[in-house]
Amino acid sequence: EVQLVESGGGLVQPGGSLRLSCGASGFTFSTYTMNWVRQAPGKGLEWVSYISSTSSTIHYADSVKGRFTISRDNAKNSLFLQMNSLRDEDTAVYYCARDGKSCTSTSCYDYWGQGTLVTVSS
Amino acid sequence: QSVLTQPPSVSGSPGQRVTISCTGSSSNIGAGYAVHWYQQLPGAAPKLLIYGNSNRPSGVPDRFSGSKSGTSASLAITGLLAEDEADYYCQSYDISLSGWVFGGGTKLTVL
Numbered sequence: 603e604v605q606l607v608e609s610g611g612g613l614v615q616p617g618g619s620l621r622l623s624c625g626a627s628g629f630t631f632s633t634y635t636m637n638w639v640r641q642a643p644g645k646g647l648e649w650v651s652y653i654s655s656t657s658s659t660i661h662y663a664d665s666v667k668g669r670f671t672i673s674r675d676n677a678k679n680s681l682f683l684q685m686n687s688l689r690d691e692d693t694a695v696y697y698c699a700r701d702g703k704s705c706t707s708t709s710c711y712d713y714w715g716q717g718t719l720v721t722v723s724s
Numbered sequence: 725q726s727v728l729t730q731p732p733s734v735s736g737s738p739g740q741r742v743t744i745s746c747t748g749s750s751s752n753i754g755a756g757y758a759v760h761w762y763q764q765l766p767g768a769a770p771k772l773l774i775y776g777n778s779n780r781p782s783g784v785p786d787r788f789s790g791s792k793s794g795t796s797a798s799l800a801i802t803g804l805l806a807e808d809e810a811d812y813y814c815q816s817y818d819i820s821l822s823g824w825v826f827g828g829g830t831k832l833t834v835l
Contacts, residue, residue: 648826709817
């Protein structure tokens with residue numbers, strides 16, 4: 603059974619940092635592209651970042667570029683998101699999501715974790 | 725303002741058919757990028773409902789169907805059930821933004 607479990611969320615002050623983790627199981631993690639998607643309270647979904655299976659290709663949404671860093675450790679089946687210079691508007695539930703291999707020309711997310719809440723507030 | 729435009733809400737009675745539209749532009753749907761749909765039940769993570777415009781993952785009932793034409797896409801739900809009450813999101817890729825984009829979401833209410 604595919605499982606994605608996020609951790610590392612919490613309350614942080616504006617300008618602070620936080621590192622999210624996502625542990626994967628039930629599939630060959632090293633062969634899948636992974637993503638972070640967030641959802642502000644009561645709002646819609648927003649794609650945050652993308653990392654290919656070998657970390658050779660990485661993309662960020664403009665809203666987090668230069669502040670967030672995505673990475674992965676295939677030996678430990680783990681995905682990470684280092685978040686620096688956090689702002690109030692970064693408050694959201696952060697989901698890790700697996701890129702489906704059937705999605706061909708456009709990434710789609712076939713499995714999601716349960717999410718971890720990040721609250722940026724003084 | 726989302727790059728992909730969805731109606732904020734739709735409603736229907738049990739057994740009825742409803743459709744949810746997703747309107748994009750020449751830099752996303754109109755550029756040939758596939759559209760995917762997600763269902764998010766209250767308090768839960770999103771679930772992939774339709775991928776590649778019209779394909780259903782294993783386990784998704786055939787009451788759900790997707791289509792795409794020009795710069796728009798649609799999700800249709802037939803034989804509406806109370807359990808279909810959820811938020812629905814479309815998603816694609818935008819070449820101008822060089823990133824993946826979601827619609828603003830549509831709340832489906834089963835009357």
